[in-house]
Amino acid sequence: MNENLREQLLLLPAYFQGHLLLTLAAISCGVLISVPLGVWAEQSVRVKRPLLTTVSIIQTFPSLAILALVVALLGGRIGFLPAFIALTLYSMLPIVRNTVTGLESVSNSVIEAAKGIGMSPRQILREVKLPLAMPVIVAGIRTAMVWTVGLATLSTLVGATSFGNYIFTGIQTRNLVAVTVGSLASAGLAVGLDSLIACVQWLVERRNEEVDSKRLRQLRVAVYAVIALVAAIALYGILPQPRADFVVAGKPFTEQYIMAGLLAGELEEAGYKVERQLGLGSDVVFSAIRSGSVDIYVEYTGTIWANYMNRESNPGRAEIRAGVIEYLQRQGVQTAGFTGFQNRYALAMRRDRAEALGVSSIDDLLEIADELSAGADLEFFGRSEWLRLRDLYNIDFARKLTFDPSLMYTALVEGQVDLITAYTTDGRVAAFDLVLLDDPRGALLAYDAMYLVSDSAASNPAFMGMMGSLAENIPDQAMRQANRLVDVDGESINAAIDYLRGEIVED
Amino acid sequence: MIELDNVQKSYDGGATLAVADTSLTVASGEFLGLIGASGCGKTTTLKMINRLEEPSSGEIRVNGRNVLEQNPESLRRNIGYVFQGIGLFPHRSVAQNVAAVPRLLGWSEDAIRARCEECMDLVGLPYAEYGERSPNQLSGGQQQRVGVARALAAKPDVVLMDEPFGALDPITRSELQEEFKNIQQRMDLTVVMVTHDMTEALLLADRIAVMREGKVLQIGTPHELLTAPSHDYVRDIVAMPRKKAQRLEELMRDE
Numbered sequence: 088m089n090e091n092l093r094e095q096l097l098l099l100p101a102y103f104q105g106h107l108l109l110t111l112a113a114i115s116c117g118v119l120i121s122v123p124l125g126v127w128a129e130q131s132v133r134v135k136r137p138l139l140t141t142v143s144i145i146q147t148f149p150s151l152a153i154l155a156l157v158v159a160l161l162g163g164r165i166g167f168l169p170a171f172i173a174l175t176l177y178s179m180l181p182i183v184r185n186t187v188t189g190l191e192s193v194s195n196s197v198i199e200a201a202k203g204i205g206m207s208p209r210q211i212l213r214e215v216k217l218p219l220a221m222p223v224i225v226a227g228i229r230t231a232m233v234w235t236v237g238l239a240t241l242s243t244l245v246g247a248t249s250f251g252n253y254i255f256t257g258i259q260t261r262n263l264v265a266v267t268v269g270s271l272a273s274a275g276l277a278v279g280l281d282s283l284i285a286c287v288q289w290l291v292e293r294r295n296e297e298v299d300s301k302r303l304r305q306l307r308v309a310v311y312a313v314i315a316l317v318a319a320i321a322l323y324g325i326l327p328q329p330r331a332d333f334v335v336a337g338k339p340f341t342e343q344y345i346m347a348g349l350l351a352g353e354l355e356e357a358g359y360k361v362e363r364q365l366g367l368g369s370d371v372v373f374s375a376i377r378s379g380s381v382d383i384y385v386e387y388t389g390t391i392w393a394n395y396m397n398r399e400s401n402p403g404r405a406e407i408r409a410g411v412i413e414y415l416q417r418q419g420v421q422t423a424g425f426t427g428f429q430n431r432y433a434l435a436m437r438r439d440r441a442e443a444l445g446v447s448s449i450d451d452l453l454e455i456a457d458e459l460s461a462g463a464d465l466e467f468f469g470r471s472e473w474l475r476l477r478d479l480y481n482i483d484f485a486r487k488l489t490f491d492p493s494l495m496y497t498a499l500v501e502g503q504v505d506l507i508t509a510y511t512t513d514g515r516v517a518a519f520d521l522v523l524l525d526d527p528r529g530a531l532l533a534y535d536a537m538y539l540v541s542d543s544a545a546s547n548p549a550f551m552g553m554m555g556s557l558a559e560n561i562p563d564q565a566m567r568q569a570n571r572l573v574d575v576d577g578e579s580i581n582a583a584i585d586y587l588r589g590e591i592v593e594d
Numbered sequence: 595m596i597e598l599d600n601v602q603k604s605y606d607g608g609a610t611l612a613v614a615d616t617s618l619t620v621a622s623g624e625f626l627g628l629i630g631a632s633g634c635g636k637t638t639t640l641k642m643i644n645r646l647e648e649p650s651s652g653e654i655r656v657n658g659r660n661v662l663e664q665n666p667e668s669l670r671r672n673i674g675y676v677f678q679g680i681g682l683f684p685h686r687s688v689a690q691n692v693a694a695v696p697r698l699l700g701w702s703e704d705a706i707r708a709r710c711e712e713c714m715d716l717v718g719l720p721y722a723e724y725g726e727r728s729p730n731q732l733s734g735g736q737q738q739r740v741g742v743a744r745a746l747a748a749k750p751d752v753v754l755m756d757e758p759f760g761a762l763d764p765i766t767r768s769e770l771q772e773e774f775k776n777i778q779q780r781m782d783l784t785v786v787m788v789t790h791d792m793t794e795a796l797l798l799a800d801r802i803a804v805m806r807e808g809k810v811l812q813i814g815t816p817h818e819l820l821t822a823p824s825h826d827y828v829r830d831i832v833a834m835p836r837k838k839a840q841r842l843e844e845l846m847r848d849e
Binding site for chain 2: 194195196197198199200201202203204205206207210215218219
């Protein structure tokens with residue numbers, strides 16, 4: 088546990104820096120856009136209504152949808168830019184609205200006086216209306232700041248670094264320490280930045296006071312120091328970083344975190360600089376490898392066959408392999424061979440239940456299926472594999488329930504369902520002593536894990552040599568045990584990677 | 595000196611006139627009261643003098659210069675302006691409020707400071723004691739004293755006042771009225787003051803213009819208005835303070 092915490096804390100500087108830069112960039116840009124818009128809206132009724140409606144509508148969009156839309160509008164570009172744009176849009180409503188409200192709340196008699204003594208409209212705005220509206224405007228900025236810090240965690244899903252990396256990795260690998268560290272860090276950052284703005288506001292409101300107490304001066308120095316530090320940390324990220332030699336990516340589940348970590352570790356050991364893009368969505372990572380913004384990740388033949396090639400048939404493992412390789416060549420995606428393990432769907436039962444019912448293959452279920460409850464992950468019953476299973480065996484279950492994968496195993500172990508669609512390399516198969524049922528009619532697809540490689544990485548002989556030494560080197564059993572270390576035994580991803588490397592060396 | 599020649603103001607393109615064909619002259623050092631009921635056009639007339647409103651036709655000259663030929667901001671900086679809303683800047687100190695116009699005019703800091711002290715002494719709020727205070731810490735009467743000091747800070751010879759004492763309690767009001775009258779006479783200010791309080795107008799003004807429905811019915815000294823009203827309306831509005839004065843006199847006699 089302490090080792091786990093230490094590992095998480097080692098990630099803190101990079102995630103903090105990413106989160107801070109993202110938040111500050113979005114808020115600064117949001118202020119620069121929203122305050123002038125608010126000033127404009129306050130001066131013109133014709134602008135005010137449409138503008139406030141527009142920023143309100145932006146706010147009602149689910150934040151994930153905004154992120155996805157921005158990525159789509161940028162032509163599939165992932166990373167800092169789409170997250171920055173989405174967060175900037177999201178910061179606008181409280182700032183625009185408070186700017187308008189603040190300016191409108193300035194008393195008419197003050198404005199008449201300003202006009203009456205000969206201030207120009209610009210002077211009235213700058214010297215009277217804006218200073219008097221400032222507390223309300225700053226309150227809006229603070230609201231936006233707190234929202235933005237929270238929302239920035241979601242930007243992990245589009246490949247920007249933030250505390251969200253902790254949270255999403257932690258949820259997928261059931262690492263509560265990571266989730267807690269990420270949540271606390273995010274909350275702490277929100278509180279810290281909010282207090283910083285409050286301090287600045289307090290000092291600005293007192294800048295004209297001639298009684299300049301010693302404590303006030305000390306506070307001022309302290310606040311400036313903190314601002315300088317925060318700015319330096321955020322700006323450090325803008326400095327040209329030494330460009331990574333290779334980008335290693337993965338999807339958001341345990342096996343993918345382990346494999347990405349393994350690949351990155353091998354490359355780093357060989358002296359390469361590696362950038363990790365972990366927890367990316369399936370479609371995002373496949374388009375990224377095609378465009379070359381990702382150099383290597385592990386993909387499954389069944390996924391390519393069913394999801395990208397849209398095939399509904401199951402011609403068998405070897406034919407799927409051949410079909411996939413041909414398809415990848417047409418798509419301009421290179422491969423560095425297969426990993427050696429296969430992570431496919433299999434129907435699984437508790438051993439005692441299977442023995443009591445005398446079940447060892449799907450054929451044995453035919454007589455009793457209408458009395459059984461089946462549990463599956465969120466997508467299985469919507470996939471062509473389920474339709475094929477149903478039609479080939481002419482089978483259906485009394486109840487079909489869908490679960491988050493981790494809850495699916497719990498439901499089976501506790502007897503709430505009779506069988507589930509397990510993953511064959513899942514560590515919980517062995518941990519809970521589950522029986523995987525044979526599939527004699529070949530309904531379920533093969534999911535051979537393979538290394539997908541970008542064009543540029545494939546043209547590097549040293550890289551391909553290293554990957555070649557990994558090919559066909561990881562048996563099902565080793566991957567299952569690595570997954571088990573994380574999912575069942577609560578070990579860290581790094582512990583699982585170390586284990587897996589040991590297995591490979593022995594081989 | 596302020597001159598209005600056939601000035602008209604309409605907000606609806608001429609269908610109705612807020613101010614109709616008004617001509618009047620305020621001599622240098624004269625205190626003119628503009629009196630009438632709400633909506634009679636007195637405030638509009640006042641605001642046209644420093645271009646807070648623009649006349650629809652006619653000509654207004656301040657010290658011989660047509661106001662429409664001057665930059666409205668620099669025109670206003672050279673005319674003091676005091677109104678019922680007071681409108682002190684709450685985010686500025688009292689001294690900064692008083693210094694507002696000299697600062698707009700680009701005076702040197704030393705000159706501004708000296709003039710602030712002078713003006714604040716004039717209205718009975720010593721700089722040393724009140725300069726650094728926030729307007730919110732002052733009473734209503736003190737706030738309007740600051741308002742008067744601000745209006746006088748740039749040494750204007752013309753001051754416009756729109757019901758300046760209307761929101762004050764009676765005792766504070768008569769104190770301020772008296773003090774302002776003294777200041778006006780001492781500094782030889784040309785003043786136009788809008789009021790709906792006939793007693794105030796009678797006590798302060800050298801001459802009074804009675805307005806009704808956008809027109810000036812009569813202009814005259816308080817004595818002329820009291821003794822020779824030209825319209826029933828004028829007779830009616832001077833009758834009220836007269837009656838009060840008579841009643842007070844009777845009360846004193848009865849004792």
